[in-house]
Amino acid sequence: MIVFNKYFKIVKQHLGTIIMFTAICVIVTIINTNYNTQDSFKSVENNIAIINHDNSKIVDNYIKYIDKGSNLIDIKDDKKEFQDALYSNKVDAIIIIPENFTKDLLDNKNPSVKIKKSNQSFSMITELQTNKYFNLINLYANSGMDEELIIENINKSLDKEVEVKIIGNNDLASKAKLYMFFSFTNYSFLAIFIFIIGTIMCIFNKETIVKRNTISSEGLKSIYRQLLLGHILLTLIIWLVYVIFSIILFKEMMFTMNGLLYIIGSLCFAITCTCLAYFIGTLIKKESIISGVQNVVSLGLSFISGSFVDRTLLDSSIVNFSKIFPSYWYIDVNYRLYDTSTYNMDALMPIFKDYIIILLFGILFIILSKLVVKFKRK
């Protein structure tokens, strides 16, 4: 088993790469899913900055009201600060309350607060809140109440809220975390397998090594068998590391039908990545090229298949183009699992179909590798 031992000596030299990509995957998942699982409805909180030029109790109370449903961000009253905060998306909107706003409001002069938006949807919440608040103030003021009484009454009125019920698939938040983790493995698996298996293939395909192996007492078939065993074992070990991490991060979710289907999907994709890496390894002669190919293939497929950016945000022609790569089908499996709450045959068939397509890509890469090797020998 001299070839097999050498195989894992090379893997050991590149352990840093495996650790780095696994760490990136785990860290990105933790950062992106840093919100609580919820069974009850929770309103989305937007980031709002308020610049107040009108010192009045009604406006102070308005700021308190906005603060309840939003994160108030402190920024300076400066044009450059506004530009920077909106551009960097530090705030979704900036509200500027002009001088004498309250006086004009109570005098029925219909004054306006200015809004500067960076995110239309998120600032819509604040627009609704603002209009509602000042319309209610206007009503109370017209009934003859003074400022103190208006504030007391409006606070009571604003406490009245509609009942919201989450029905059906109420664990979407935890499912989203799982979806995010496994979708990111698209990048990690491609990067790790292409780099390590590609490097090993390059080393064993070097002319000097091939010549040395040809005259060695170890038969060529035995060498190829040991290499194959190495590929299989490496694939299983790396896949298992990711499964263990998924169990550590999402304990309860992983011991469900949903978790099991994610695990099967990731195994299918890991096998196909190994086949792809094997194919790339047969094409490349120089080790120095591997990192370039690894970066282009892993980043490229992750960008166009919806692993990094949600597929709904991608252009439809790009999404259609990505169908000719296994990454598209892997992300497809993950999305179906995120979206499915029932596990009958109707729901499972498309998932099984995607598994088969992913594995067919693997077979295609092996066939292509054989053709390349045959062509090179000629």
Added chain:
Amino acid sequence: MFYHLFIYKLKILLRKKTLLFWTFLFPFILGLFFKLALGNIGAAFEFEPINIAVVNNEEYKLDTNLNSIITSLSSDDKNKIFNTKYVNEEEAITLLDDKKVAAYIIIKDKNPELRVKSSGIQETIIKYVLDQYYQTNDTVNNMIKFNPEVVKNGILNLVAKQNNYVLDDSNEKIDFTLNYFLTLIAMTCLYGGLIGLEVIKDYEANLSPNGARSCVSPIHKIKLLSSGLLAGFVIQIVILILLIAFLIVVFDVNINNHLPKLFLLSSVGCLAGTLLGTFVGVSNKKSEGFKIGLLIAVLMACCFFSGMMGSPQVKTMFDEALPLFAKINPINIITDGLYALFAYDTFDSYYNCLLRIGVFAIVMAILTFIFVRRKNYDSI
């Protein structure tokens, strides 16, 4: 002699395929990925009317208040918030299950209820609208309690009149994808470090056999180094011009205002990158692979802190948490300078960044000089 050295170094550098991949092809490929992935992202921040369903039962028909709120917010004008479908309860559930609507509203025992699949921005907006129904009802009750005259004197009619107290004053220049392309230009400038590393390797006796050969040649070291660095700098400038042209013409990135200033800052950035590479090359005796790895890792980390690999908030977060590092991070300096050209009416921030990246280049040059000067070897 200078011209001769310059031309040959240029030819040598242009034949280094791996070097050309990282300094030339990789930024283009990364730019392509950014465009593919982020080209449509602006639409995600735009508000689109939300699809909702309303269960059109008898109770809903009788509730004129809710009826008027939903109808007014569903009418085809600039205040449109909802695309509303009026259906029975079974159809509403099917629409929600099929994700055709974000939520459905049903009145049960005279109380409107909101049914959703999950918490989200659309669901929150719908909730705020329905909250208004309850809050307005409560306000009317409080008004009547406080002053029963409001029923007679027409004040209550104001309930139906919704004033707009918000004036849109958004005139800031916002393009959420721009920062990615600015960091890409900055990264391309600093990747000149790989060229600097390659140049210095051939002129330092302790770094390569070529370096040892160069050192015993009867040519002044300054001439050797400056011709090599100039060749590397010229390649960098050509790559930079091609990248900027590509971003503007092919990807339609909005950076064509103040092109001479953009080019000036990027050129100084290229110089800083090349000199950073020479410094990394001469400052230690590790292998070439280690130095390339170190340089790429440091530059990638600098790109990360400048917001290349995350949402737009990441850069702001690090700028606030690590202000000193943000001021000396070369990628961040170039990104900020280019952003200032795009966003501000004045150029003071731009000149500040130009000065900082210039100082960075000078410091790298001085450090390189300290390491390469007055070296003599008895044997290597």
